[in-house]
Amino acid sequence: MLKRSLSLLFMMVVISLLVACGSDSESSNDAADENASNEETDNNSESTGSGEGGTLEIFSWWTGAGEEDGLLALIDLFESKYPDVAVENAAVAGGAGTNAKAVLAARMQGNDPPSTFQVHGGAELNESWVAADMMEPLNDFYEEYELMDKFPEELIDLVSKDGNIYSVPVNIHRGNVIFYNKAVFEDNGISEPTTLDEFMDVLQQLQDAGVTPLAMGDKEAWTATQIFENLLLATLGPDDYRNLWTGDVAFDDDRIVEAAEYFKTILGYVNEDHASRNWQDAAQLVGEGEAGMTNMGDWAKGYFSNDLELETNVDFGYFAFPGTTEDFMVITDTFGLPKGVEDPELVKEFLNVLASAEGQDAFNPLKGSIPARVDADPSKYDEYGTDTMEDFQNSNLTPSLAHGSAASEGFLTKVNQEVNIFVTQQNVEQFIEKLVQAAGDL
Amino acid sequence: MKLTKDQLMAALFLAPSLLLIAIFVYGFIGWTGWVSVSNWNSLMPDMSFAGLKNYLYLFGDYRFQAGIRNTIFFTVLFILSVIVLGLSLAILLDQTKKGNAVFRNIFLFPMALSFVVTGVVWQWLLHPSTGFNRFLQVFGIQPKWYTDTNILAGFQWGSIEFGLPVAIIAVVIAAVWQMTGFSLAMYVAGLTGIDEELREAARIDGATEFQIYRKVILPMLTPITMSVIIIMAHISLKIFDLIYAMTGSGANFVTDVPGVYMFETTFRGNYYANGAAIAMIMLILVAVFIVPYLIHSRRGTS
Structure with a gap:
């Protein structure tokens, strides 16, 4: 008798669990709403009387050294202004954002968006969430807080689609930078090249000197794609480089063939074990003087100073990718306002902190990036930072392909694959043909 | 009733x-199968029917062809090595009763690691400019291991060069290092199960030690070999973590496998339908091994 009632009890528990699961997966919509209302009531009970309150969930992939400190500083700043708000740091680690993007896609598709999330300005924002009509326009927000003239116009264009602004940029990284070993350059009497032809000469000089001219770590193909995009920028110039992504310049253009030829030449000067290294391992070769230069976005600066403990402009130097000295390949992290969040006004308060000079100056020195605002306080940044801030205001801003700003992730994945094949096969004709094919996915 | x-x-x-x-x-x-015949190749679901479009795309795709080639050579080399090494070590252990347990444990230890750990360790051991090559320098040989882009005995087939990718050998070494302990344990169990009287009988009939193994013991180990093949085949056809941690898809996709391609095309490129199609093809590949085995073993028991 006891046995039977026990087993019946067990069955009931199992069945009720199943029913709960079933309703959850059938209508994640309702579940999300339910959660939301639960959270609301929770918060109301926590902060009775204040009128403010609520929860703010900040979604990002900032979990590494430096970037996490920056994010926490931002959250601290926000909490000091809004002590009643419970901030949830929903960062997802791993895969340079790949894991986070997969989680985000699942949540957005299930109508359970975070309050605000990290997204690169450009196609990664516009061609995905904006195109799917899942983001709120922020034009009113920009006007209310008088932000229109606080960011460069070209940057606002990057986070806009059809005249509507969809996110707030918090930082800027530069992709067209070459870092080099000062001692290696000085020993061989080499000066910083500014044109592609000078660059080819420098590569040859370093080769003759018995140094690996260019360190590359393409265990993940985007590092090689980054070299190619900088070559595209150099041969096409900023205007036609931008036109490439709108389809106004075709991928079998002569200047793109030229860029591929340069790419091929450059590949003759890279370290033999490039396929086994990531960008940090490649930067290390430069730090140790085994290689002369490496092309990397300027987050590598933090790696040189903090991890390799090298001194800026003493041990290592930097210059813009030859042929692109007037241009600035922009990688910008931005935050927007998804549709269907529980408290849009609260999210806007956070975006306002994020957009403020105070917020940007709290975040960027720690992250090792420069502020997206034009009026930030230069004294808070190091030598590299102030240099870059000046360049940022005086250059043509162009979106990076390798970091998802220029074209959709789908197109980028295909380009990465073709670049990976090209690095080994070095067949220019076939490469161009494949790029033209992939351009159908633009 | x-x-x-x-x-x-x-x-x-x-x-x-x-x-x-x-x-x-x-x-x-079923859901994956449905997605694989849909047009869902962007962030937002689009479940309209696409027929076999995604499959056709994959079969014409350079990266997918390379992945299938690598899987075939990886699977063959991996299973052969695991069986030969596992069996040899098991027979050696069987010969010497002393220290048997100690060695068995030593060979089994790598099994306790996850493939990710194995991948990271072997990535450095077989790194062309650090690891094991520092030692080989003494002899003047510098293999490029998993960065080697050569294809042995290659010929043009589809859009790829079909042949043994040299780079995959490095991955096989790591996988064999980890999984040999498993086949060793299986064979040790099999050997202990063989009655000593059988060997005695063979000896009395005048068989040499070698003949005993060839004619008596090996045939009795056949069911074990079958199990090892099935278990190893489903590991190697689905392999993802080892490759992902150790080499990635490799230069010119010499170490790419369908699992890695599926992950990247789905979660980086948002080609959900293509990714689902890769998953279905992998399922079919594994089923080709598993289903006959299941049918066979069901017949055996009933």
Whole structure:
């Protein structure tokens, strides 16, 4: 008798669990709403009387050294202004954002968006969430807080689609930078090249000197794609480089063939074990003087100073990718306002902190990036930072392909694959043909 | 037909797990199959019917062809090595009763690691400019290991060069290092199960030690070899973690496998339908091995 009632009890528990699961997966919509209302009531009970309150969930992939400190500083700043708000740091680690993007896609598709999330300005924002009509326009927000003239116009264009602004940029990284070993350059009497032809000469000089001219770590193909995009920028110039992504310049253009030829030449000067290294391992070769230069976005600066403990402009130097000295390949992290969040006004308060000079100056020195605002306080940044801030205001801003700003992730994945094949096969004709094919996915 | 109380209780107790398996295994296999014939190749779901478009795309795709080639050579080399090494070590252990347990444990230890750990360790051991090559320098040989882009005995087939990718050998070494302990344990168990009297009988009949192994023991180990092949085949056809941690897809996709391609095309490129199609092809590949085995073993028991 006891046995039977026990087993019946067990069955009931199992069945009720199943029913709960079933309703959850059938209508994640309702579940999300339910959660939301639960959270609301929770918060109301926590902060009775204040009128403010609520929860703010900040979604990002900032979990590494430096970037996490920056994010926490931002959250601290926000909490000091809004002590009643419970901030949830929903960062997802791993895969340079790949894991986070997969989680985000699942949540957005299930109508359970975070309050605000990290997204690169450009196609990664516009061609995905904006195109799917899942983001709120922020034009009113920009006007209310008088932000229109606080960011460069070209940057606002990057986070806009059809005249509507969809996110707030918090930082800027530069992709067209070459870092080099000062001692290696000085020993061989080499000066910083500014044109592609000078660059080819420098590569040859370093080769003759018995140094690996260019360190590359393409265990993940985007590092090689980054070299190619900088070559595209150099041969096409900023205007036609931008036109490439709108389809106004075709991928079998002569200047793109030229860029591929340069790419091929450059590949003759890279370290033999490039396929086994990531960008940090490649930067290390430069730090140790085994290689002369490496092309990397300027987050590598933090790696040189903090991890390799090298001194800026003493041990290592930097210059813009030859042929692109007037241009600035922009990688910008931005935050927007998804549709269907529980408290849009609260999210806007956070975006306002994020957009403020105070917020940007709290975040960027720690992250090792420069502020997206034009009026930030230069004294808070190091030598590299102030240099870059000046360049940022005086250059043509162009979106990076390798970091998802220029074209959709789908197109980028295909380009990465073709670049990976090209690095080994070095067949220019076939490469161009494949790029033209992939351009159908633009 | 009337069910007894016992049968009713049994059915009740089985129901939850049957239901869960039906939903979370077969339900999702069905869902994946459905996605694989849809047009869902961007962030937002588009479940309109696409026919076999995604499959056709894959079969013409350079990266997918390379992945299939690598999987074939990886699987063959991996299974052969694991069986030969496992069996040899098991026979050696069988010969010497002293220290048997100690060695068995030493060979089994790598099994306790996850493939990710193995991948990271072997990535450095076989790194062309650090690891093991520092030692080989003494002899003047510098293999490029997993960065080698050569294809042995290659010929043009589809859009790829079909042949043995040299780079895959490095990955096989790491996988064999980890999984040999498993086949060793299986064979040790098999050998202990063979009655000493059989060997005695063979000896009395005048068989040499070598003949005993060839004519008596090896044939008796056949079921074990079958199990090892099946288990290793499903590991190697689905391999993802080892490759992902150790080499990535490699220069010119010499170490790419369908699992890695599926992950990247789905979660980086948002080609959900293509990714689902890769998953279905992998399922079919594994089923080709598993289903005949299941049918065979069911016949054996009933």
